[in-house]
Amino acid sequence: MNQPNRLAGGQIDRSKQLTFRFDGKAYAGHQGDTLASALLANNVRLMGRSFKYHRPRGAFTAGSEEPNALVELRSGARREPNTRATIAELFDGLEAQSQNRWPSLAFDAMGINDLFAPFLTAGFYYKTFMWPKAFWEKVYEPIIRRAAGLGRLSMQPDPDAYDKGFLHCDLLIVGSGPAGLAAALTAGRAGARIILADEDFALGGRLNAETFSLGDSDGPHWVAATLAELEAMPNVRIMPRTTIIGAFDHGICGAVERVSDHLLAPLPGKPRQILWRIYAKRTLLCAGATERPIAFGNNDRPGILLAGALRAYVNRWAVTPGKTAAIFTNNDDGLRTASDLMAKGVAVAAIIDTRSQGTRIEGTNHMFGARIVDTKGRLGLESIVVRRSDGQMQTIACTTLGVSGGWNPNVHLTGHQRGRPVWNDAIASFVPGECPPGLTVAGAANGQMSTAAALEGGAQQALILLNDLGFAASRPELPQAEDAEFRLSPFWHVPSGKARAWLDLQNDVTVKDVKQAHQENFRSVEHLKRYTTMGMATDQGKTSNISALAIMAELSGQSIPQTGTTIYRPPYTPVSIGVMAGRSTDGHFRPTRLTPSHKWAQEQGASFVETGMWLRAQWFPRPGETHWRESVDREVLATRGSVGICDVTTLGKIDIQGSDAATFINRVYCNGFAKLAVGKARYGLMLREDGMVMDDGTTARLAETHFVMTTTTVNAVAVYRHLEFCRQCLWPDLDVQLISTTEAWAQYAVAGPNARKLLQKLVDPAFDISNDAFPFMGCGEITICGGLRARLFRISFSGELAFEIAVPTRYGDALIRQLMEAGKEFDVTPYGTEALGVMRIEKGHAAGNELNGTTTAHNLGMGRMVSQTKDSIGAVLSRREGLMREDALRLVGFRPLNNQDPLKAGAHFIAGTNPEAATHDEGYMTSVAYSPNLGHAIGLGFLKDGGNRLGETLRAVNPLGGDSVAVEVVSPHFIDPQGERLRG
Amino acid sequence: MAEHGLTPTPSLPDGSTGDSQFDGLTIALNDTPHMASLACRKGQEKAFAAAAKELFGSALPGPSGLVEGKEFSLFWTGPDQWFVETRLDKYEDIAAILKATFADTASITEQSGAWACFELTGSGALKLLERLCMVDFEKMPTGSAVRTVMEHLGVFVICRDAGSRYTILGARSSAGSLHHALVTAAASAL
Structure with a gap:
């Protein structure tokens, strides 16, 4: 090898x-x-x-x-x-x-x-695959995708972990070439907190690729000495393999650090990459410049490289792509490649210089005023065809060719907030224009093209920024470095005959394609990009965009800056989706919240359902039960027959205190609360400012100045936020203090005819919870099990005799076990959210399906709860004429005419033989369940003028599924309509 | 402490103390604080401050401040609002005890079981925290507290010793998720 x-x-x-x-x-x-x-x-x-x-x-x-x-x-x-x-x-x-x-x-x-x-x-593609239209997705697109394209995905889950993080600094320096290092030295010595990031694994930028001397050292040695000094500074964070991918609002930059991509596999527990969010007071962009090619016939063969890249291979990696080289250039920098190649012993067959004159490089055939018009070599370059200044054609054998059309400053990040670069004639390229706030540019990225200018630019720009930030800084002594004039004569492409001249190598776009787009009137830069795919895909046209603009300008007769540029957008280089997700994958995509009885419920084999972030027990299957309905029916019947227990900790609990607490609550609920007695709870309905129902729940008065409000599980945060808004912004004069106590109390509903008997076994004897002493809607602070403080509420969602008992959360697990033990003699049954839902539908209680943001108290049949004798949020707008219509939607119950028919939530009601069309829509079903007590399905829904239509027969239609069920309009209170049980 | 028959359970769902050791960092669950929120009622500022001085023996900390006393430690949570914590079991029923001193000058709410409390100890703490949260922890001084977000969860971070000792208070119900984030990020960072 x-x-x-x-x-x-x-x-x-x-x-x-x-x-x-x-x-x-x-x-x-x-x-x-x-x-x-x-x-x-x-x-x-x-x-x-x-x-x-x-x-x-x-x-x-x-x-x-x-x-x-x-x-x-x-x-x-x-x-x-x-x-x-x-x-x-x-x-x-x-x-x-x-x-x-x-x-x-x-x-x-x-x-x-x-x-x-x-x-x-x-x-x-646009012209050819137009017809027939139906073929696009099924036929054309798959074929095109197979024939064209880049690599294949593995189609397997990514085995690697990713991470994310947050960094802060005074100065973020993007790029560690001469400008970046000079800036880092200046800022580091001044004591500023700096981050120096570079996408390369070796810091130093072009200094690693050049043979220039820096003072009495060379580039790589000066880089090593500078890095050694920076590394010793505690205020400097050096981040190699880290690409700054975007400049975002408020001085924030995104960065991807490739932690493990240089390893066979990440070390155990270590991420492959990290997405950093960097908060920088100032950002200095020292991203250098990218060389651009000259387009000519067959300029894409393996072995043809940018001249600066060829020089980098020779100097940094000690590699030449071929034993015999040639150089094609319009500027002096290209000539350096020839010199460096020869210094390394690589033969340079010729320099083809588009300029008519200049400094001649000795030791090779330096041809002025010449052009390369074509190349040969099937799988790699073998020779070039040159048209000399005298018009003669000459074929020159070479296996590698360095091409230089000049250098384009890497202005990308300066444009991430829509800043446009400006044209600079001296380097025939764009330099930064308006930059994002806090971001400035130095070095080649700013058009400072010599090493000396880059060093000085980095130091000077750092001094300005440090002065802004209040640091006393001084210019470091910088080494003597080359300061050659940037001599370039713009030259974009060699007009060629048949041979295609490639502009965008990644998307196979030629000079001719750009001309054709222009001919077909795609003349805006943005149109050119979309029409030809120029500048798309992984490289985003970094080596091709400016040349394409130049050709566009040539065709339109405009200048290049008049032609414009496309907008630069993040990311600077491709970013894996995995690193965007970070640690948020699979089961940890988002956090979960567990109820105090979670462990116990797991032991019972409960099936869980996500409600918001909570995991709640849905039902508790028993041996022999093969279908969830069997479990749910059993839980409902057992609760209504004796006693059931359900964890209701997830309901939002807000502690409201203060001398004005009653006034406050009276203003946020539409029904009266001012006169609620201490030791009593009341159902409250909360409206939004626009009069729609926002949430409901019970609020208990524990003391004269102390209330506990419950909210629905899903609206807990929204209601708390709403109350804080009311407290801080609407009525700052009220003496009210709020705090969430959802997490502080474990709360269980104990429901059923034996609920009191069960609780009496746990409640300490000092507290009388008989019906007389503790009637329906009573509440109080008690102790249980020999002295543990607890709260007891006589409230019922199930319609049974029911209590909710709360203890400090850490005792929640112990309490559920005590309740189950104490309830054995009553065959106590735990029930989940499904049974809870069945029982509340049987009672006609509204829940999330009914409080869907589009319904009013009037719709819910609770219009009279909106107090006329006080003002409250939403009360006025709830009285709008259109909302109060007599024939408005009203919440009613539904039962199928045929007891065997199931009902579907979401079905719409159509009367008589009317067609299933929106114009005949009379309302919709919101909640359905199978009632094991009644032996058939039941439903709640909103029906126009529903209160006056009891007994009427309608069709509940489901046009999506194509089914329709005949239903009878009934009272929403299917069980115990008089409410005798809950008062028992 | 009352002699009731119920045993408290730790906040991690597996019942463990979640102790994890990393290079330069220990993460441990420390579930025992008795905590309450303390908010000054309107117009009661003077009497409230006097009661606080009497009970805590120190002035109340200002924004993002923390005061660690012999029996109680307090940190600021919002305008005229503080959290009080103690590890002395004689204050187990902390809300009632505070109420006895503050009476109607304050609104007091028990928070003891609401929070899972993780202690980060060691020189690696900052390397972990920078993976979890946008707060500039390097600049966070000893004796300060901040309310922020970590892994989508609202938390308090208390700096007891800059660079080496922090307490993270997260909601008890999501203690498992927060702990997972802490140990995963610690394995990644350290």
Whole structure:
């Protein structure tokens, strides 16, 4: 496993040899390699096939902007498609597969697409697959998806864990090149809290890829010394492998840290990646610049790279993609690649310089005023065809080519809040315009293109920011560095004949496609993007957008800034969905709340249901019961027959105290509460400001200035928030204090004819709970079991003689066990939410289905509860004429004419033989249950003028399911309509 | 303490103390505080402050403040509102005891069983907390308390010793979820 293209030097650790596999074949590389550099070292230039035409492609860049070298990394459930080989850090045992090819990378049958290229031009899909319309989803789209595309998903659950976190700093520095490091030194020495983040695993940015001297040192050594100083500072947090993905509101940046992507698998308990939310007082963007290519015929062959990337491979990774190189450039920076290659012993056959004159590089054929018009080589570059300045064509053999069309500052984050970059003629590119608040830019990202300018820019910008933040800072001594003039003569593409000149390598968009879009009048940049798919997918056009704009400008006769740019949006580079979810997966997607009797209910084999975040026991199956209805029917009958117990802790409980507590409650409930006696509870109806019913519950007066309000389970938080709003904003003059006590008390409903007898066994003898001493709607503070403080409420949701008993939550488990033990002689039965629901429907009590936000007290048959003698929230608007109509919807009961028929909640009522149409809709069924007491289904629902239609027969229709049941309108009180039981 | 026959259960659903050891951090359930909320009634500020001084022997802490006394510790929870906690069993019925001192100058509500109480001890505490919550804990001083959100759950975080000793109070019903978040994040961070 020799590495034929490995050169001397570089920043790889040759003592650590790593083995890896690409398309099943084993290779060797070194610590410090990327997958791309290691493949190139092994003379593997062909790394993938293009998206649309399946053209052979290799690494084009040496960074996150890579459009071509996308691979599937790892195998099994960890297989990740579209991983950029240029930033995939090599590790021992790495496995990668090329993608979008069949049967193999070297022979790809789908390469036939390339022959059909004349048909597959811009807008091809839009024009071709228009007809018949029905074919799109079933026929065309699946075929297109199979033929085109990137990698395959594993279709298995992601085995890795992800995390998230929150960081704070005075200064976030994005990028650790010369500007970022100079800024970090300045701010670090001033004592500011800083975060220095870089997407690379090796900090230093371009300093790692260049051979410049910095003072009496070189780039990598200066980087190492600077990092050593920064690492020793407690106020500095250095985050390699961390990409700042977006600049959001209020100085917040998002960052993804790749914690374990350079390992075979994450260490136990460790996440693969972390999504950080960084709160920065100031952000300094030192993201550098991305080189752009020049478009020419067949400029996409493996072996053709950006010149700066080629230089990075040679200098940082000691690798050359080919033994003989050529350079195509319109600027001086491209010439550096030629010099560096030669210094490393790589032959440079020619420099094709689009400019007519300049400094000549010795030791090679530096051709001024020349163009590359075509290239040859089936699976990798073999030669280039050059049109010399004299018009003669010349073929030059070379296996790698570095192309430089200039450098584009990485302004992306500056545009995340819709700031537009501005054109700078000196570098023929966009530089930052208006930036998000708190974000400034330094270094190459700000158009400061020399090393010296970047160092100085970083330090100076840091000084300004530190001064803003009140830190005393001084400019650090910076090393002497190259300060070459940025000499470039804009040149975007070589007009070519038949050979296609590729602009966007990832989406297979050519110069001709852009011209065609223009011809077909897709002339706005945004339209161009959508029509040609230019700038989409994983690289978001980082190497192609500006060139496409230049060509657009050329076609329209406008300048490039007049042509405009598309909007930059987060994320800067692709982000896995897993890291967005963080720890919130599977059963821990959101927290759960458990009732005090949860453990006991689990022991009973209860089936649980989610209500909000709560898990509540739904029913308690007994041996022999095979269907949930058997359990529920038994629980209902046992409760009505003797006694049942249900955990009702989940109902919201709000402690309301203060000398004005009664006044306060009287204003938030529509019915009267001012005169509620101490030791009494009352049913309360709460309206929204618009007069609709918001919530209901009972409120008990424990003392003159002390009330406990209960709310429905789901509205507990909403009601509490509403009360706080009323207290703090509407009536701040009232002496009222609120606090939730839902969590503080475990509360059980004990219902049924034997409820009192059971409780008498637990309640301490000092407390008389007989009907006379503790009548219906009584409440009080008592003690039980020999001295434990408790609260007792004589309230009933089931319609039976019933109590609710509450003890401090930590005694909840003990209490349910005591109740069950004490209740043995009465065959006490625990019941769940289903039986609870059955019994409340049997009693005609409204619940969430009826209090659905669209109903009024009048609809619920409780219109007279809205007090006329006082003002309360919602009272006035509840009296609107339209809401008070005599024929408004009214809550009534329903029973099927045929006892065997089931009822469906959601069914709509249609009278007589009227058609099933909205115009004949007379209301809808809200709640249904099977009543084991009555032996048939029962329902509650809203019916127009329902109160006056008892006895009428209607159809309850379900147009979705296509069924219809004949029902009779009845009173909603199916059981004990006079309420004798609950007063017993 | 009353001699009733009921045994309290810990707040974690598995009944455990949830003790977990990580590199530089111990997470432990410490369920025993007796707690009550204390709110000053309108117009009673002077009498209220006097009663507080008498019972706690110190002035009431201001916003985000914590005062740890010999018997009671108090932290600020909102304008004119505090939480009082004690670990002395003689104050088991804490609401009644406070009421006896404050009478009608305060609204007092028992909170003892409402909260699961986790203690974080060790130099790794900050590394854990930065994974859980957006509060800038590095800047949180000893003797302060903050109400915030962790894993979608409302919590109080009390800083007893900056950098190394924190108490997290979360709703008892979701103690299991909060504990899971704590130990998962700790395994990840430490």
